[in-house]
Amino acid sequence: MNVLLLSMPDYFEHMPPVAVRMPNGALTSLAGNIDPHHRVAVADLILVHDRVRQTVTELVHEFDPDVVGLSIMTFQRRTAGRIIDLVRSLKPDVKVVVGGYDPSLAREAYTDLNVDFVVRGEGEITFRELLRAMEQRASVESICALSLRKSDHWIHNPDRPVHRLEDGEIRVPNRSARVLRGYTALGRQVDVIETSRGCTYDCSFCSIIEMRGRNFHTYSFDRVLADIRDARDHGARTIFLVDDNITLNVRRFEALCHAIIQAGLNTLDYFVQAMTSAIASHGETLAPLMRKAGFRYVFLGIENILERDLQFLRAAAKNTARELGRNVGNATLRAIDLLHRSRMYVIGGLIVGNPEDTRESIEANLAFASRYVDWPYIQHPTPYPRTAMAKDFRERGLIVNERLEEYDGTTAVVRTEHVSAEEVEFLRWRAERWMKARHMGSAVLHDPWFIVWHAPGMLAHTFRGCSVRSTLGFEDEHNAFKRYKAIRHEERKYL
Ligand code: B12
Numbered sequence: 127m128n129v130l131l132l133s134m135p136d137y138f139e140h141m142p143p144v145a146v147r148m149p150n151g152a153l154t155s156l157a158g159n160i161d162p163h164h165r166v167a168v169a170d171l172i173l174v175h176d177r178v179r180q181t182v183t184e185l186v187h188e189f190d191p192d193v194v195g196l197s198i199m200t201f202q203r204r205t206a207g208r209i210i211d212l213v214r215s216l217k218p219d220v221k222v223v224v225g226g227y228d229p230s231l232a233r234e235a236y237t238d239l240n241v242d243f244v245v246r247g248e249g250e251i252t253f254r255e256l257l258r259a260m261e262q263r264a265s266v267e268s269i270c271a272l273s274l275r276k277s278d279h280w281i282h283n284p285d286r287p288v289h290r291l292e293d294g295e296i297r298v299p300n301r302s303a304r305v306l307r308g309y310t311a312l313g314r315q316v317d318v319i320e321t322s323r324g325c326t327y328d329c330s331f332c333s334i335i336e337m338r339g340r341n342f343h344t345y346s347f348d349r350v351l352a353d354i355r356d357a358r359d360h361g362a363r364t365i366f367l368v369d370d371n372i373t374l375n376v377r378r379f380e381a382l383c384h385a386i387i388q389a390g391l392n393t394l395d396y397f398v399q400a401m402t403s404a405i406a407s408h409g410e411t412l413a414p415l416m417r418k419a420g421f422r423y424v425f426l427g428i429e430n431i432l433e434r435d436l437q438f439l440r441a442a443a444k445n446t447a448r449e450l451g452r453n454v455g456n457a458t459l460r461a462i463d464l465l466h467r468s469r470m471y472v473i474g475g476l477i478v479g480n481p482e483d484t485r486e487s488i489e490a491n492l493a494f495a496s497r498y499v500d501w502p503y504i505q506h507p508t509p510y511p512r513t514a515m516a517k518d519f520r521e522r523g524l525i526v527n528e529r530l531e532e533y534d535g536t537t538a539v540v541r542t543e544h545v546s547a548e549e550v551e552f553l554r555w556r557a558e559r560w561m562k563a564r565h566m567g568s569a570v571l572h573d574p575w576f577i578v579w580h581a582p583g584m585l586a587h588t589f590r591g592c593s594v595r596s597t598l599g600f601e602d603e604h605n606a607f608k609r610y611k612a613i614r615h616e617e618r619k620y621l
């Protein structure tokens with residue numbers, strides 16, 4: 127069968143396509159795990175976000191798919207619906223399968239879209255079994271984790287246990303299936319690698335717990351190294367380790383750094399997500415080792431600098447430093463210091479606009495980010511389906527925007543008890559632009575040509591909506607913010 131796999135073109139503020147175009151790791155993993163006789167194509171539509179209709183039309187004509195699969199996050203649901211309608215108009219009898227976080231956690235929303243199957247949770251084995259059943263015209267009703275349309279109603283087959291990655295059941299991704307080019311992170315070709323799946327924490331904003339429960343499974347180092355080599359052989363010079371929480375097992379992470387060095391793969395740049403507690407407690411030895419292994423940017427889940435907000439986000443434990451088994455306070459500053467001492471950049475993940483936030487508490491977090499982090503990754507609390515946070519916000523009546531296409535993390539869709547959603551977003555937007563502009567000065571040392579060449583585009587993106595007058599203080603910045611919002615609104619019309 128011909129199988130066309132698509133990821134959505136929707137992007138959000140901190141990953142503008144002018145600087146970052148990241149592949150979707152799910153699709154190549156699915157492609158690597160279906161039976162090899164199928165003809166499979168993977169198209170990451172972020173690479174063609176400005177010509178989606180034309181590209182999808184061409185792909186359907188050239189590839190003539192029997193099955194089209196879409197990987198969807200919540201804020202991409204509207205675009206996914208439009209792409210499905212387009213595909214159906216081009217080929218009415220095609221089978222449409224959806225998977226990823228949104229279909230898994232809000233399956234009921236997909237009964238109204240024109241899809242045939244929803245794959246819930248991890249997809250490799252479910253999708254393989256589905257294709258086999260379709261090919262053999264066999265029943266799909268015994269395939270776990272599959273939801274299917276049956277004339278006028280839907281059947282939801284039982285869930286599937288999470289995969290134990292240790293047993294080699296999941297084969298390596300198939301990167302050769304990609305049919306579009308242009309992946310980049312600041313000018314270097316980027317690829318994504320998984321070394322583990324899952325997390326045992328339960329932060330209230332995170333979808334992972336509802337998606338797969340609280341657990342942690344790991345791939346063998348042989349497999350991870352083979353995967354990194356494969357990414358490199360496909361041209362990658364930067365690797366993003368997309369593990370949900372690689373720092374859950376620090377000893378294993380250290381051993382992985384050693385393995386990368388021994389394999390000579392430390393000539394690549396690495397990006398990783400980490401907990402502040404793990405870095406603060408083990409950073410004296412871990413941070414220099416990470417640097418030696420090639421780690422360059424570390425996304426730290428700081429979440430908030432105020433204890434009250436950390437409690438709301440259920441993120442206090444992962445931000446607590448420990449010494450000899452005792453809690454010794456917030457881990458953030460120490461973690462940042464240790465990473466900086468080893469010449470790594472900190473991408474600071476913070477969440478502002480929580481229910482009790484005042485203007486002052488938001489500004490305290492923004493000032494902290496401005497002073498200590500290299501690249502701000504500040505978001506607003508976003509009530510994604512079935513998260514604990516969504517329940518809290520709904521019960522308190524604080525959700526002010528139900529347009530899911532704006533649930534991209536940098537649009538404030540909830541208000542606090544004291545500050546309107548619009549003002550929360552304005553405060554973040556106003557502060558963040560300057561933090562980003564400042565970091566371009568550091569990035570130029572590593573990638574001079576890219577930054578020099580793309581700086582005008584990146585600055586234009588960061589400061590869109592601003593005028594010389596608003597920047598010099600002769601115009602109320604709220605006006606510039608309104609213009610920015612209008613531009614952002616237009617950008618979301620991918621097709
Ligand atoms: C890496 C990552 C990113 C990366 C790369 C994204 C990319 N290009 O893939 C970056 C940093 C760019 C990113 C950004 C964002 N992300 Co993100 N990201 C993740 C993370 C950590 C891992 C995803 C991953 O690659 N996993 C490995 C693959 C193999 O697993 P998988 O994606 O789950 O796919 C499996 C199944 O879902 C399923 N499946 C998936 N697609 C399909 C399709 C078909 C047809 C089938 C059959 C099955 C299937 O099968 C796959 C294999 O088992 C997750 C999870 C987490 N714990 O935080 C969040 C997560 C996916 N991100 C999320 C969000 C919200 C975002 C942002 C909007 C804001 C943000 N929080 O940063 C932006 C928007 C991105 C954009 N397009 O601009 C949310 C999604 C929530 C939701 N309900 O939609 C998650 C779950 C985190 C969270 N907050 O809970 N993200």
Ligand code: SF4
Nearest residue numbers: 325327328329332370
């Ligand atoms: S530590 Fe990270 S991956 Fe784990 S629940 Fe919290 S946000 Fe999600």
